[in-house]
Amino acid sequence: MTDNQVTGPSGRLRITHTTAKGIRLVSLHGEIDHHVRDALSQALLPAATAEHEGSHRIVADLSGVTFLDSSGINVFLQVHERADAAQGWLRLAAVQAPVMRVLHLVGLDTVLACHSTVEQALDA
Numbered sequence: 001m002t003d004n005q006v007t008g009p010s011g012r013l014r015i016t017h018t019t020a021k022g023i024r025l026v027s028l029h030g031e032i033d034h035h036v037r038d039a040l041s042q043a044l045l046p047a048a049t050a051e052h053e054g055s056h057r058i059v060a061d062l063s064g065v066t067f068l069d070s071s072g073i074n075v076f077l078q079v080h081e082r083a084d085a086a087q088g089w090l091r092l093a094a095v096q097a098p099v100m101r102v103l104h105l106v107g108l109d110t111v112l113a114c115h116s117t118v119e120q121a122l123d124a
Contacts, residue, residue: 012036014064015043021122023057029064032072040072044079044090056088059121063094068102080112089113093121 013030026043030036044058058079062068080090091113095103103109115121 013039015039017043020059020118023059023122025059025061025118025122027061027064031067032065032075033067033069034071037071037075041075041078044075045082056083056086058083058088058090059093059118060090061093061118061121062099063096063118065096065099068099070106073102073106073108076108076112091115091121091124093118 013028013032013036015029016027018025018027028040028043032040044060060076076090076092083090092103093115094117095114100109100114103112103114113121113124115124
């Protein structure tokens with residue numbers, strides 16, 4: 001069930017939210033750069049409300065992400081730290097090769113669990 005769809009301020013990133021198996025699933029499509037960092041951060045860690053139950057267990061579906069810069073890396077690290085502090089986690093799923101290369105170069109793939117598919121990330 002989709003509960004929200006947001007397009008980043010630059011129109012470069014489309015964000016959809018769903019819940020699957022009691023886990024927040026945030027699907028991202030487009031480019032992640034400094035223009036969309038606030039929208040990305042808000043999508044991954046929304047304000048704590050009853051409607052966002054399980055909000056500290058998050059799978060980010062990056063299958064539609066074609067570009068990632070340091071702004072996105074910083075958001076993922078911040079979300080990881082906040083989720084971890086709340087006894088939750090952030091998992092990345094279906095990362096395309098060019099984006100995975102960036103994650104690997106900065107070592108983020110050793111900090112965050114990266115899964116080949118959304119289903120694997122949900123079941124891990």
